[in-house]
Amino acid sequence: MSAFPPEAVSMTAWIGLAALAGWLWGSFLNTAVDRAPHWGQTATESLLRPSRSRCRGCATVLPWYDLVPVWSWLRLRGRCRTCGARIGWRTLALECATPALFSSYAWLLAQVRDYVAWGALAGFGFAALSWLLVAVPLLLEGRQPRTGFLALGVGLFAALALTAVVTALDVVSG
Numbered sequence: 001m002s003a004f005p006p007e008a009v010s011m012t013a014w015i016g017l018a019a020l021a022g023w024l025w026g027s028f029l030n031t032a033v034d035r036a037p038h039w040g041q042t043a044t045e046s047l048l049r050p051s052r053s054r055c056r057g058c059a060t061v062l063p064w065y066d067l068v069p070v071w072s073w074l075r076l077r078g079r080c081r082t083c084g085a086r087i088g089w090r091t092l093a094l095e096c097a098t099p100a101l102f103s104s105y106a107w108l109l110a111q112v113r114d115y116v117a118w119g120a121l122a123g124f125g126f127a128a129l130s131w132l133l134v135a136v137p138l139l140l141e142g143r144q145p146r147t148g149f150l151a152l153g154v155g156l157f158a159a160l161a162l163t164a165v166v167t168a169l170d171v172v173s174g
Contacts, residue, residue, distance in 0.1 A: 011110055018106030019099040026098030027069040029130060030091050033137045036145070057085025069095040090137050101129050117167040124160040131156055 031053070053062045060082045066072050073092045079085065105125055112118045131153045138145050 011107070014110055015103045015106050019103040022099030022102030023069050023095065025102070025130065026095040026133070027067070029098060029133050030094050032134050033090070033094070033141075036134070036138055036143065055080040055082060055085055058083035090141070094133060094137060098129075098133055101133070102126065105129060112167065114167065114170065117163065117170065120163040121160070121167065124156060124163055128153070128156040128160050 053067060054060060055062060057080055060080070066076065066081055070092065073087060073095070076087070078087045078089070078092070080087065109118060109122055109125070112121060131149075135145055135149070135153060
């Protein structure tokens, strides 16, 4: 079988697309971390019933141009435009780490030659990276993820590992 992504897509374009997707997805993951419940508390905001993003200091609704990943943080120097409240480094770090990890993983995926294996590795891999990018900041901030969230991570990594092993065995035997 031919390589996936198809040869019509250059390696640079493929990695660039993954980086762009990671850049946008990293902003969403920051929202997921921000809206995750603290120790034993219920979430005040939900990802399922989204509300507009607000400053934690003054509760001002943030305009779209203050929500552009990485660029807004740098342009505002890590502070709210209205009240000057600090925007944590985690926001910038997560919005930079996500495209870096996604583009690195896309490069690894470009080495896979089987469409089915590529699809499984892509699905489980990007989901597992996303899980890690939410779990690690929660743990670093001293917040305990819920049991269901931890079980999801175990399942994702088990599926990714199984897919990788089956793919490796197929490459060795084939």
